[in-house]
Amino acid sequence: VDVEVEEKARKHVDNLTKPLGALGQLEEIVVRLAGMTGEVVPSIRQKATVVMCGDHGVTEEGVSAYPREVTGMMIHNFCRGKAAVNVLSKQFGSRVWVVDVGSRLEELPQGVIPCKIRAGTDNMAQGPAMTRKEAVEALWAGVDMACRMKEEGVQLLAVGEMGIGNTTAGTALTAALTEEPVAGLVGPGTGLDPEALERKRQVIERSLAVNQPDPKDPLDALAKVGGLEIAAMAGVALGASALRLPVVIDGWISTVAAWTAVRMAPRVQPYLIASHLSTEPGHRVLLDRLRLNPLIRADMRLGEGSGAVLAFPLLDGAVAAAEGMATFAELGL
C-alpha cells in the first residue's frame, strides 16, 4: 500500500469539521482505502460481491442442519435474485457474481459463471477433501475472477460463499493452520443443536487426525480439510490484493479464506476490510489474528457475502464524509 497517500489522506481527514478522530473507524477506513487505491479520496463507486459455491463430501457425516441439496437450490435462488445477498446488493447498488467452483449441480441456471473444478469435495473424515492440484486450480479460479472483476471496472469487492457443510471445513482448516483447539472454534453453523454440534466437533477432530494437514503449508491444509469455494475465495483475495483492489470479508468462512490467503502471502493483509462480527466463535479468533475491527455487530451468520454487502454503504459514507465535509479553516476557526 502507498504510505505517502495514506499520510495525505490522514492530514485531509484531520482538518475536517469534527473533533480529531471523532469519526473513528470511518477515518481509518478512508486512510486505508487511500493507501490501497493510491487516491487521497478513494473512489469505490463500482462494487461487487463474488459468491463462490461448492459442495462438501463431509455432509455425509451429518454435520449440517440442512441437506447438501440446499447448495444447488441456493445457486438457483441467487440467479433469480431472491437471496439475501441479491436483495442487499440491489438495495446498495452493487453487483453479484455467482461462481460455481465445486457444486454437485449438473445443469447450471443462467447467470452462474461456470468454473467447476469438481462436483463437490470428498469426505474429509475419511481422506483428503481434494488433491493439492485441485486446490491450486480452485485458487486460480479465484485469482482469475478478481482479474475479470477488475477488468469490468469493479473498484472494491466482497467475498461470499454458499456450500452446505462449509463451516465444518472452515473450522477444520482454521484448527489445522492455527493449531488452536477445535472446541474453541466450532459453532452451530446453520443451526445445530448441542448434540449435533458435539458430533460436528468429533468429525472435525477425526478429519484432522486422518489427514494430518501440515500447519506450515496452507495449501496442504486447504486441499486436505478445506473446500473448493474456500480455496476460490482465498484466490480472490490473492488476486485482488495484487491488483490493489480492496477486499471486504464477510463472516466466518470468507474470513477463513482470507486468512489462508494471508498465510500464503502476507501482502494480502493490508487489502482486507472486515464487515461484521458473526456469531460463529471462530470468527473473532481470526479477526483478532488479522487485527481487523468489524464495523457491524448484528449477530448475523448467513454467509453469501450478506454481511459484507451490508458494510458497503458504511464505506460509501466514510468516503462521502472525507469528500464532502468542510474544513475548520473554511469555517474560520
Place this chain on the structure above:
Amino acid sequence: VDVEVEEKARKHVDNLTKPLGALGQLEEIVVRLAGMTGEVVPSIRQKATVVMCGDHGVTEEGVSAYPREVTGMMIHNFCRGKAAVNVLSKQFGSRVWVVDVGSRLEELPQGVIPCKIRAGTDNMAQGPAMTRKEAVEALWAGVDMACRMKEEGVQLLAVGEMGIGNTTAGTALTAALTEEPVAGLVGPGTGLDPEALERKRQVIERSLAVNQPDPKDPLDALAKVGGLEIAAMAGVALGASALRLPVVIDGWISTVAAWTAVRMAPRVQPYLIASHLSTEPGHRVLLDRLRLNPLIRADMRLGEGSGAVLAFPLLDGAVAAAEGMATFAELGL
C-alpha cells in the same frame, strides 16, 4: 406497539431463504419496526434527522476541548450542508432539520428552525442550568418538531445534537438519574487530556452537589443539570413514540435524552433503535439499561446524529431483505 403485527412479521421473516435467525439483529429490527408502524413490511423510505442545538453555561469551567463559539459555527456549517450529518444524510437520501432551541447565536443563518427558549443555559456548577418551566418549553419544542416531521411525511427519525459542553451536562444528568458514580460515566467528549478530564469530573460532581437534582424527578434533573438541546431531544422521543414513529438514537447525548424520556414515559422505550456504540463510557451504561443493541461499532464520538444516519442504510437493508427475499417454499424445500 402492535404485538399481533410483530408476530406476523416474525412468521414472514422465519420463512425466508436463510437459516432461522441467520440475519440476526436485522430480523429483530424488521419485527420491531412492524410492531411500531403496524405494517408487516414496514415502510421507512422517508427518513430525517433532527439536530437540536444549544449552548451550555458550564463551558465557563473549561470542560470542553473547543470554545463555546463552535456551537454557532457548526450551526452555520449545518446550513451550508457541509457537516458530517449533512454529507451522510445526502449520501443515504435522508433530510436534516436543524433546530435552534438554545444557542447563543443572535442571527440565525437561513435554514435553521428558530425555537430558541433562551440563549444558552446558566453555569450549572453555580446553580440550576435553567428553570423547570424552560425545561418544559424545550421538551415541548421537541414534541412539536416530531409532529411537524410526521406531518411532512417522515416515517422514521433520528435525533442528533450540537452543543459545546453537552457531554458535561449529559454526564451530570445521567449520574443524577441513575445515581451511578460520575467516574464511570464521564469521558473525554471532543477530546480532553487526562488532566482536563479530571477537572470535568470535578465540575460535574460540583454541579450535582450544588443543585441536588431529584433522582426520581427526571424533569427536575433535566432543568438543573441538563441542557436545552437535551430536553428538546427527549421531547422528540416523547412525541415520536406517541405518533408511532421509530426513533433512531445516536451517541452518548442523544441516548441520555432518550433515556430521560423513557424515565418520564416508559412507552417511549419500544420505539427506540440504537445505531452505534460511542467511545464515551456512559453510552454503554445507558444502552444496557435500555436493553438496546447498537448495530455499528466504529468508535465514533461526533454527535450531530452522524452515527444514527449511518445506521439508516442498515435499516433499509433489513426491510429490503424482508420484502425481496424468496421463501423456502418458493424454492421447493
